Amino acid sequence: xxxxxxxxxxxxxxxxxxxxxxxxxxxxxxxxxxxxxxxxxxxxxxxxxxxxxxxxxxxxxxxxxxxxxxxxxxxxxxxxxxxxxxxxxxxxxxxxxxxxxxxxxxxxxxxxxxxxxxxxxxxxxxxxxxxxxxxxxxxxxxxxxxxxxxxxxxxxxxxxxxxxxxxxxxxxxxxxxxxxxxxxxx
Numbered sequence: 083x084x085x086x087x088x089x090x091x092x093x094x095x096x097x098x099x100x101x102x103x104x105x106x107x108x109x110x111x112x113x114x115x116x117x118x119x120x121x122x123x124x125x126x127x128x129x130x131x132x133x134x135x136x137x138x139x140x141x142x143x144x145x146x147x148x149x150x151x152x153x154x155x156x157x158x159x160x161x162x163x164x165x166x167x168x169x170x171x172x173x174x175x176x177x178x179x180x181x182x183x184x185x186x187x188x189x190x191x192x193x194x195x196x197x198x199x200x201x202x203x204x205x206x207x208x209x210x211x212x213x214x215x216x217x218x219x220x221x222x223x224x225x226x227x228x229x230x231x232x233x234x235x236x237x238x239x240x241x242x243x244x245x246x247x248x249x250x251x252x253x254x255x256x257x258x259x260x261x262x263x264x265x266x267x268x
Contacts, residue, residue: 101156109153115146 119142122135135142245265252262 105153105156108149108156112146112149112153115142115149118142119146 118135248265252265255262
């Protein structure tokens, strides 16, 4: 997941370019002054630089020191250093985002737990109440079905007894040669 470069990185590279130019200019100027000192000290080319620079050396020596030191401190950071700083900033941003997200998730979990704890207890109580009502309805239906089965069983026994009585009567009449009467529906 590549993150887009931030404006900080762009402005740092742009100002690093300008600072690089300034640093190089200071380094070149310091090198020229050092070369003049070297040429004057050894009287290179018998130009008489020692006498010429002797009066200005009070200003040129500190100027050389300031320019050389400024060139070192104003040198731009290397690309690796800038990338490391950018990555460190991205890592810090990610760690901050992670800590915020973690705290928000924990807060949400606590809210859900508190809400579901109350709702869960109420739902369990309601569920038990409905289960008891359902059990009572089932029990009443079972008792009703059992009583209907018992009524039908008794009725069946009565009908069997009537059929047996008619059959015995019909067989007896047939044996005596009489006409049996048809069975009447009960």
